Amino acid sequence: MRHFARLIEALAFTPQRNGKIRHLVEHFRTRPDPDRGIALGALTGDLDLRQVTPSLLRGLVAEKVDEELFRLSYDFVGDLAETIALIWPVAEAPEDPPLAELVAELEATGKAALPGVIAARLDRLEPSARYAYLKIATGALRVGVSARLARTALAEFGSVPVEEIEELWHGLEPPFESLFAWLEGGEKPVSAARSPFRPVMLSTATDLDQLGPLAPEDFAAEWKWDGIRVQAAVEDGERRLYSRTGEDISGSFPDLLDALDFEGTIDGELLVRRGESVAAFGELQKRLNRKTVGKGLLKSHPAALRAYDILIHGHEDMRAQPFDRRRARLEQVIAKADPERIDLSPLLSFDTWDALAALRADPPDPVIEGLMIKRRDSPYLAGRIRGHWFKWKRDPMTVDAVLLYAQRGHGKRSGYYSDFTFGLWDGNMLVPVGKAYFGFTDAELKSLDRFVRSNTTERFGPVRAVKPELVLEIAFEGLNRSTRHKSGVAMRFPRIARIRTDKPAQEADRLEALTALLPPEGPPA
C-alpha cells in the first residue's frame, strides 16, 4: 500500500502529462501482480467497490477523536479523507499490506461489517496509506489521470501502440495479469468480450498547398461534423457505443443503442439531431457523462449517428479493404437503418481542389467544422497514419481581446507567466471571456512575460492582474453557451494567434461581436 500511496501522491502533484506517465510506468515496472493491476483498475475506474459514504467515515472518526477538534481540523484541511488519514490515532505497529489484499477485503465485506473492517485497517496503516485507502474506498482518487492516460502509460511500458491496448481493454478486468504478462514480452491476450472496441483511424491536418500535388480523383470528401467521433459495435446482438479512445459510453445513449439494428462495427459521428436539423455541439454536451438519462432529455435532445465508415460487417472484417468498397457496404447497411437515428454522411462531388475549397468556404450547415478527405484505396488503419485521411478544418474564428490576467507556468515554463486570461469590451468594462496557454512561440512567451512583469497592477497568489493595454488576437474553433462563465460564452481550443502591439486596447472587440457567433439556443433540457 505504501507504494500505491506514494504513486497517487506523485501523480496528484505532478502537473505535466509526461511526468505522470513516467510515474505510472515506473510503478508498473516495479510492482508485482496483482498489486499493479489493482492500482491500474483504481486509476481507470474499473474497480467495482461498494461506495463508502462520507457519513460512514464521519461516524468512524467520531469514535476516535473529540468532535470539536475534528471540526477545527476538517475546516483547516478541507478534505474529509485527508483529515481522517492525518488525525486517526498513530498505529502502534504499522503494517504495509498489499493493495490487492485491501481491495479484496473491501469487495468481500458486507455493508454491516464495513465500518469495523475500515476502522481496523486505519488502526494499522500509516497516514499516507490511510489516505490512499480512504480515497479508494470512497471511489474518488482525483489525481488527474484519465483512463486514456493510464493506457498511454501502459503502451509506453510495453512499447506497444496504445491502440492495441484500447482494442483489448473491454475484454480485460483487474488485476489485468494477462495484459501485464503481454507487455513484459509474453503472449498477447485474446479478447473474449463480444462487440469489442477497434482502434479508430485518425486524420492529419492539411491545406490547399499540401493537397495541390495530389490527384483529386484519388480522393473522396465529406463534411466533418462537429459532434463526437464514436464507434457503434454490435456482435451477436450485444450493442455497444464507444468514444474514439475506447470508453464505453453506451449507458448515456439508450435511444441510439435501441436503433443499432445491424451486426458489425460502424464508425461515425454522434450528434443531437431533430429530423434534418443537427444541433450545436453544446446541446450534445448535455447528454454526456450521465449515468441515467431522463425521459425528458431523451425527447428534447435525441441522439443520432451519422455514419462515416464500416469496420466489421456481420463477422466479416472489412478493414483491409479499400475505402470505396467499405463505403459501398456501409451504404447498404445504413439503407436498412432507422433514418431518424442513423444516417449516412454524404460524399461531396468535386473535380478540383479549388472546387472543394469553395465548398469548404460555404458549408451548408453551421454544425460542420470542415472537410474530411480520404484516399479511395486506403484500408482502415489504426491511429494517425500519414497519407490516408486528411482533415481540412474551417478557418478558426478570431477575436481581438485584451490581456487581463496572467498565471505562472510550471515545468519548462517555471518562472514564466504563461497562462493568459483575456477579455472583451462590454460597455466600458472588460469582461473575461477565456484563457489561453499556447499558440505563441518561445520568443513571444518571453515578450508576454516581460509585459506582465512590467505592467502588474495586482497580485493574487500565482496570478497577476495587468494594465489592460495589450491586445491579443485569439483564434478558436467554436463557441458554446456557458452558465459557468460570467460572459455567458465558452471558447473551444482558444490560443494566441498573434500579439497585436499595433492595436490600442480601445479598439479590441466587443462582447457582442462574440455572442453574435453563438449557435442558436436549444430547447430546455
Added chain:
Amino acid sequence: MTADAQLYPTPEGLYCPAGDFHVDPLRPVRRALITHGHADHARPGHGAVLATRQTLDIMAIRYGEDFTQSRQEAVGRVRIGDAEVSFHPAGHVLGSAQIEIATGGRRFVVTGDYCRHPNPVAAPFEPVPCDVFVTEATFALPVFRHPDPAAEIGKLLASVRAFPDRAHLVGAYALGKAQRVIMLLREAGWDAPIYLHGALERLCWYHVEQGVPLGDLRPATTDRKTKADFAGQIVLAPPSAFAATWAQRFPDPVICFASGWMQIRARARQRGVELPLILSDHADWPDLLRTIDEVDPQETWITHGREDALMRELDLRGRVGRPLRLVGYEDEAEA
C-alpha cells in the same frame, strides 16, 4: 498581583511592566527582548535589544549594525527593573531561545517558536519549569504530526535520481530551514555542491562560521554556467524566487517546498509545488502537548497560531489555558 497584570499583550507586543520591556515587539519600543532572528519576531528600530549572541549577529546581518541603539548579549540571569530574565535554548533556529521572566514571586516562560525534534542547526529545547507557560501554537491541530525529516529528504533525493535531467529547486526560508535542509542532505550522503540563491548566502556563511558544517555551497549564478549545468542539481531559494525571472535559468525545474504546511495537500497545490517536503522547525501537536505536560505550568497562555484547538485540548485535559491572540507573527514561509 495577578499574572495577567505582570505580563500582558499590548499593540506593540507582549509587555512586562516590572521590567518595562516587550518580548518580540512588532513595533519599535524602548527595550526589547528577542527570542530569535525570524523577521516577524526580530524587528529593527528598538532602543535596546537583549538577545542571544547569535540572534544579535543575525539581526545585524539582516538589518545592518545600527538595527538598535544599544544591544546586550543574554548571558546568565539579567536583572531588568523588578524582573529577572534568563534565556534557554528553544531548538527552533540558530540562536533561538525561550525567555524566562521571574517577577513578584511568579515565573513566566515565553517560548517564542520552538521545536522538539533534534535539529543540527540549533541547541536542543530545554523544558523550564514555570508558573505560566507562554507557548506558540503554529501547528496546534491534531492533524499535524511531522514525519521523520530523514524520510522527507529521502523523497527529494529519490526525485533527483528519477529526474536527472531536471534541476530541483527547494523553497526554504533563509534562516533555519535552508541550513536544516542542507544538513539533512549532508547526513543523507549528498556531498555534491548545493547551489544557493543570493538571498540565502550570508546566513549560510554565518552558520558555517558558527561551526555548522554545511559543506560545498555555491552561488546559483549563471556566470560560466549554462542551463544544462543545473540538471540533476539541488538549488535552494526563498520561495518568493520561484515567481521571479530568476527561476527561468534552470532546466525544467521540479519545484519543491520545505515547510510544515506541506502536510496539507491543498496548501501545497495552492503554491504550485510539485514535490512537497514536510519539514518544520516548530513543535507539532504531540510535541506541544508533551511539552506542556513536562513543564506542567499552572496556566498555559497561547501567543499565536491555532489557539482554538489547543484551548479545547487543554480544557479536555483539565488545564487552564488563555489565548493572547497576538497578531503579526507567523509568516507562512517560515514554518
